[in-house]
Amino acid sequence: MTKTNLSFTHIALFLLLLLFVDIIHAQSKFKVSNIRSQSVSLDTEIKKAISGFQGNVWIYAKNIDTGRSYELRADERVRTASTIKLAIMVEVFAQVADGSLNWNDKFIIKNKVGGSGILSEFTDGLEVDLKTLVNLMIVVSDNTATNIILDRIGADSVNERMQKLGFKYIRVLRKIGGGGEAKIMKENNNHLFGIGVSTMREMAKLLEMMEKGEIISKKASREMISILRRQQYTDGIGRGLLDTTPIASKSGALDRLRSDVGIIYTRKGRLVIAITIDDMPFVLYNQENPGLKMLWKLSSILQKHL
Template structure:
């Protein structure tokens, strides 16, 4: 682990910004952290906990996959996704909204879901899972503020807050079938495997399956996911924040660093 630590620190030392990460081989238990318990801005990685709450509600009979959500101009928000471009009055199912939220990171779909389930319900579910630091604070763009979002010290985190260690814990619970039930956990990971932003963790990993969810803000890039290697399932959460330049391209320094760190973590934690 000393060699891995040296290689990770060497990469981070060249980066202009703040880096926090945690990774674990789910087969061997070997793990590595650098700022693993830092409270970090989640950006869109908080959409994984939101998805968890939807699956739990459906399993409990509190919601149905064919529940109808209606798109209106007032509910459209900017940023990632496709619903912003679609017609007022469009009707979509709860299942479709969840898939859009993860696969395209659709911000409008996320808000439509939160209007149905509430931010506080997501956080209560995280409590049940033992994840005390993982919180959705408000809807994308504002509104729907949770109890946690009203705490002054949380305002700086924006949409959500978590730690790399807790995000990996959630991924591990999903992989072990402990979130809602085995079937629901498997389906959530299958959706994550189809998400279309592949410039972070999966970028340089060839021939391996990856289930992940990305996040992006002006000065932040983050990625949480599981890399399914022949030498073990490596779960990781990496956040690169406080970057001095705003660069909205696939060659953002944060994305490039996440890619390099992912390769190091896979190599260093493999059996």
């Protein structure tokens, strides 16, 4: 091959390399632009959905598999209602793991409280084991089961566990109906939050860590997710899901508040969602509650975009 041919070959290769680099750069710019466009579209659709809604909305959502996320007032403290039972469940599993508790430990049904659950219909004095109490606390959001557990482990131990796990704001404040107050109850206006306080970012992070096997142990995390997948109140973020789309979640309902935190196992990835709706103008305890409908509407939008 002549020197002239070599120089032409080098030039051609150089030009091809420049073209390849330019294509890669263009694709990268397109991807970034597309992601930004999708983010703007998602935010626009969320804002449109809640425009005119009578109530306040807090959101954090993340596709665990792609890393894409969305947030709205995600770091503001909110009332938890029954979603705080997630943190209580974590502490029970931790104490079982270290031997402080045993799943076969027996508890006496007493001091029953109303609201969600079934133990309030049981006869005082009956015995129930710890595993059953935890299942009832999550699966049917049993308030009496929750209080029996808190009488044993204490709100402060739950809060210490959350602190160790890196959560600054997830805190149990008292038992349902009153009593068993945490040490922090009178700090930072905590008394305004009822039974518990959290942020949407931290609630979502707790579920993400659980899904990844990072809470207590892989086995414990897997068992907790299994319980959440059997949770019966799916009229919020899981309201219109197909039977073929699994969800692991915990809902909360209290006067003018509706809250839901969960993982929806979509085809695009595992989508962790935490939404709280509060300050609605009226109290309505049925499936037509506008807060429940809004939870599903926002969930649908997040599933579409994330």
